[in-house]
Amino acid sequence: MIARLKGVLISRHPDQVIVDVGGVGYRVFLSLTSFYELPQPGQEVELNIHTVVREDAIHLYGFTTGEEKSTFALLTSVSKVGPKLALSILSGITSAELWQAVQTKNTGRLVNIPGIGKKTAARLLLELEGKLPQAAEQIAPLAAEAPLSALEDALSALTNLGYPENQAQKMVDKAAQALDGPATVEDLLRKALKGAG
Structure with a gap:
């Protein structure tokens, strides 16, 4: 399994990039959150990778932070949430905001994300509640500030x-x-x- 890629950024688009590693170009799907953190093409880039192996393809999902990668993995563990929807969620909300929404049961924040309806938002809050990472305890003060x-x-x-x-x-x-x-x-x-x- 590929867990990390470090190479030259060949091209970048809001939903995917191509990274040259030793002469091999890897296509990596990513969220808008990670897209905004990317350097310009031609510069070196390092991405945390979540590999999804299917019968007909191997898809790589990249993240500029380990936190976002962990959140992606937790999102895809929710029933009826696949990699594409998980990326869409992370494009519309940061990991910190997501955990804050889960802690405060803020369904409204989730339904503002394209592709998330009330039922999906409720399911996310319910299934993610028990999976709150320890780091989420540090997110709560943000709401108080x-x-x-x-x-x-x-x-x-x-x-x-x-x-x-x-x-x-x-x-x-x-x-x-x-x-x-x-x-x-x-x-x-x-x-x-x-x-x-």
């Missing part, structure tokens, strides 16, 4: 400004972690935009 409504309002403001939702979400998360104590929408936006500049 900034009220969820402030986070959502800041996200909405950034998307209205033209930022892609996934990028806006990352900006808001980074701003929330950087701010000490409760944060207002204005605080979050100021910090997020300053970090983007």
Whole structure:
């Protein structure tokens, strides 16, 4: 099984990349979260790999962090959630946000992700609840630092400004972690935009 790839990034697209390792080009599927972390083509890249072997193909799924790879594996352990849907989920929500949603039973956050309906969201919350990683305990303070409504309002403001939702979400998360104590929408936006500049 391939667990890691390190080589030259040949091409990149929002859903897949080709990595040259010793003259062999590997096609790797990935989430938008990992896509945003990629270097430019021609530069070296290192990806954590989850290999899925089927009768007719071997598919490689790549992640820039071990945390996202672990979350992907847990997502695919949920009934009726395959690799494609798991990538879609990780493209619409970060691992930290996913575990926060599971902890707070926030179905609304999950149904905002394309391809996730109410039934799938409920199943995800139910089946992932018992699989919460230890790292999720460190995610809870994020909700205390900034009220969820402030986070959502800041996200909405950034998307209205033209930022892609996934990028806006990352900006808001980074701003929330950087701010000490409760944060207002204005605080979050100021910090997020300053970090983007």
